[in-house]
Amino acid sequence: MMKVKTKKNKSMSKTVYNFSAGPAVLPDEVVDTIKSEISDFDQGMSVMEVSHRSSAFKTYAENSEDNLRSLLNINSDYSVLFLQGGATYQFSMIPQNLSINNKADYLVTGAWTAKAANYAKYHTKTNIVSNSVDNNYTTVSDISHWNLTDDADYFYYSSNETIHGLEIHEVPNINTPIVNDMSSTICSRPIDINKYGLIFAGAQKNLGIAGLTVVIVRNDLIKDKGKDLPPLLRYQCHSDAKSMLNTSPVFAWYVAGLVFKWILDKGGVSAMGKANQKKAKLLYEYIDKSNLYSNPVAKKYRSWMNIPFILSDAALDERFLNEANKEGLLNLKGHRTVGGMRASVYNAMPIEGVKKLIDFMDYFQSKN
Numbered sequence: 001m002m003k004v005k006t007k008k009n010k011s012m013s014k015t016v017y018n019f020s021a022g023p024a025v026l027p028d029e030v031v032d033t034i035k036s037e038i039s040d041f042d043q044g045m046s047v048m049e050v051s052h053r054s055s056a057f058k059t060y061a062e063n064s065e066d067n068l069r070s071l072l073n074i075n076s077d078y079s080v081l082f083l084q085g086g087a088t089y090q091f092s093m094i095p096q097n098l099s100i101n102n103k104a105d106y107l108v109t110g111a112w113t114a115k116a117a118n119y120a121k122y123h124t125k126t127n128i129v130s131n132s133v134d135n136n137y138t139t140v141s142d143i144s145h146w147n148l149t150d151d152a153d154y155f156y157y158s159s160n161e162t163i164h165g166l167e168i169h170e171v172p173n174i175n176t177p178i179v180n181d182m183s184s185t186i187c188s189r190p191i192d193i194n195k196y197g198l199i200f201a202g203a204q205k206n207l208g209i210a211g212l213t214v215v216i217v218r219n220d221l222i223k224d225k226g227k228d229l230p231p232l233l234r235y236q237c238h239s240d241a242k243s244m245l246n247t248s249p250v251f252a253w254y255v256a257g258l259v260f261k262w263i264l265d266k267g268g269v270s271a272m273g274k275a276n277q278k279k280a281k282l283l284y285e286y287i288d289k290s291n292l293y294s295n296p297v298a299k300k301y302r303s304w305m306n307i308p309f310i311l312s313d314a315a316l317d318e319r320f321l322n323e324a325n326k327e328g329l330l331n332l333k334g335h336r337t338v339g340g341m342r343a344s345v346y347n348a349m350p351i352e353g354v355k356k357l358i359d360f361m362d363y364f365q366s367k368n
């Protein structure tokens, strides 16, 4: 049974808040459970020592899949896969498995979709329907301006661009199967799974730790597809083998299972959604009314998960980061390609962390 603790207490008495974009903060309760279970997962063996094919782990794996299915309301039309290779590996597996007619549409709204589109070129004819690079990834053109292909094998986008903090809050109304990179937004609110052909997410943000990638794919899209691919590259083979074609990332899967359970215990993805919206609102409202900080993303597309902000005087960046660090506000530096700051406020970031950040930002503003 998970213990409930409200504050992270890592270095003796100091509360720290980790705003990293990933690997990212885990719920305190999950870390506590890992600590208490670490030496005995099965018959005195730790989870790091057990076989993925042991009955104890198989049962655990099945329960974790059931929990994720109930969290996101995933019906039996979909396979849930627990894979390796990171989210980036999906940039290749998706076109390899789904691009049957050699035509795929990509909506580029930030660094990750740009990269995915580039990777896809190795396997399919890639059409960019719209590219937000023209506005520095701060907004998305209206769907009526997208250059969509009528008979594309799939439409690819990411509902949340982790680096640029741009989020598409509604699923685009597209007839071709929709593929969504949800690495930084999965389980952060309810979704309608039936709108998607495939969604995927690296686990190291909202689902636990690095080493595991969750793929949820509609069975008809993978059935008898990719027959020319080696088994390890084929979704159908992973689905048939219950994600155990080869040695599974047992520890990362175990942690994801604890995170699913934690989300369920906290009231599911709708409770996460309410809390996440509240945290994001607080921080954006403060940024918008401040003199020192600004966020460049169009309001409609602002992310609930990754909130970049720049200081009006970049010469203050280093001081900001040093002083924040001393206050226990960690990993606020923006991505190297964007600069400035970024606060990632995934499910496991408590509202107290956001309030403390705002108090610090306000104090720093008053001094500078």
Ligand code: PMP
Residues within 6 Å of the ligand: 022, 085, 086, 087, 088, 089, 112, 158, 160, 161, 162, 163, 181, 182, 183, 184, 202
């Ligand atoms: N997509 C998105 C939206 C991401 O944020 C990331 C990682 N930050 C990736 C893909 C790549 O993930 P990985 O490092 O697991 O390959």
